[in-house]
Amino acid sequence: MINILLVDDHAIIREGYRALLAKQTGLQVIAEAADGAEAYLRFKECKPDLMVTDLSLPGIGGLALIGRVRQRCPDAKILVFSMHQNPSFAVQASRAGALGYVTKSSPPDVLLRAIFEVHAGRHALSPDIAQALALEKLGSERMALEALTVREFEVLRLLVEGRPIEAIAQTLNISQKTVCNSHYLIKRKLGAASDIELTRLAIRLNVIDLLELTDAGKAESQ
Template sequence: MVTGKISILLVDDHAIVREGYRALLKKQPDLEVIAEAIDGNQAYQQYKLHTPDVTIMDLSLPGQSGVETIARIKQRNPRAKILVFTMHQNPRFAAQAINAGALGYVTKSSPPEVLLNAIHDVYSGRRTLSPDIAQALALEKTGHETAALESLTSREFEILRLLAEGKSKEEIAQTLSISAKTVSNCYYLVKSKIGVNSDIGLVHWAIKMRLIDIYRLK
């Protein structure tokens, strides 16, 4: 029996998307959106301020990404319960989000009841995946490249993704609020872990692993 409402922090950079899902959640008698955020840094600050029962977070955010924000929140509070709600259907993104500390991963193509059930699962401490992601993860090959990707930390994964998109080390440092030296150190670690020895090789590897889209590269 529910004795109180599950408090929720909703993180998405699209106002219309937040409005739509806020309306859905408002209809549920045991759910309450107590705070919202439009980017990773704001999500972290709102989490510190409100300590919600469940944080629902997109992965594609301006500046600091969802994966990095998940890791940051979990570092502050290891008991934080985070549900990723995103358009990304790539199982590798799901694996990274879970490795960073997310308990659930639901795609935005899922029916509303999948999201609502996932909120309750995550609140109860149960890991949950939308059916499409669960199937994709089950079919994922366990080869050397996948193992290399899974060996990356959340920060290394984000630096890899941003480097592959053509961002400079200085831009990445500013985006992730870390020093350029830290970016450089991670850069060499990433290349070593994935087994490439050039920037071109890094980009080709990221494309092959479907971490970025070719049309986004300039």
Template sequence: MNSQPTIDILLVDDHAIVREGYRSLIGKQTDLQVIAEAGNGADAYRLYKECQPDVVVTDLTMPDLSGLELIGRIKQRDSKARILVFSMHQNPSFARQACRAGALGYVSKSSAPDILLQAIRDVYVGRHILSADIAQALALEKLGTETLALNSLTVREFEILRLLVEANTPDTIAKTLNISPKTVGNCHYLIKSKLGVSSDIELTRLAIKLNVVSLLDLADPA
């Protein structure tokens, strides 16, 4: 008899078809099961409180509450929460910020299915895990002045930067992150200061150069 415990998973991704594919993959494993799924961060946080999953598998880019903000809120509520990021972003800065927020693992969506499955098991037992492409990107990253400046941003500042260059208003950002518009304004100033830019146009150009956002994201936010 197999006495291996079943790992209960909360699956978070804003694309229903993508979730269906992951759920099907995970459902074929005898030791893994999806007990809840969400299409946005707000629903995911509510479901986390209700279901208490063993592992949260979440994307980063979602409407309203982002994956980074979700990780932070879950960890604030439960410091022992085990969270794995499964994202299209291969920029090592995203992986670094996700880990700073409290994620134990980061796997890119270009990884083979078995990498994701093993990562879930690793995170469940408390291991830190990065997919090979992310680990390599971190290892080979050239720490130029601009990259070092980007890495100096806090998780909150990094998230505000992403939202700013996607043309969100300060009021919208404040509402999304549950902070005051004044805090957004202060962080906006600090971000430009840390990154050595004097205007929002320069800030956007730098964000694109460092792959925080892409031109495609800016052209079609949906």
């Protein structure tokens, strides 16, 4: 029996996939979490055989969660199940320690197959991501984006959302000096002379889209 920790901030999505997994022989969801902090606690408490997690989570993001789990348990089996079809997210998830990456637009059997593959210690990608990664050799900007470390990628994502340095430091549990250093390195690696250029580049490379940026701005003003 493969015991699974299911992490997603949408209760309806968790309910749907919990029902799907419950129908499969040899799979059971033993715990759920709606954000990164809760997921880390559940992982410590339940010690699941495999964690299936989204990347877009409140507070501690999915990449930071994967890093913390792998730091605590280096052989943890982690499968990312995300709406993001940008292959750069799959690259960063792999660098953080995930063995698999499946998009939410994939058929259910792709997710199920990936669960068994990752549990067996093998890498697994949904076909759309595998194809996108194969084409990912093109473009110097995309290559520069993939050159970012996991921490730099997370700092970039939060910066272009308009988060202040203090908030980024608290979210990622690092010092403000480290955030500033990462900010400088990100701009240098991506060839961005200003934060405006950095934001435009992030939008162009689908790190964040205009709708997400608008929603983040509205949330900050409330």
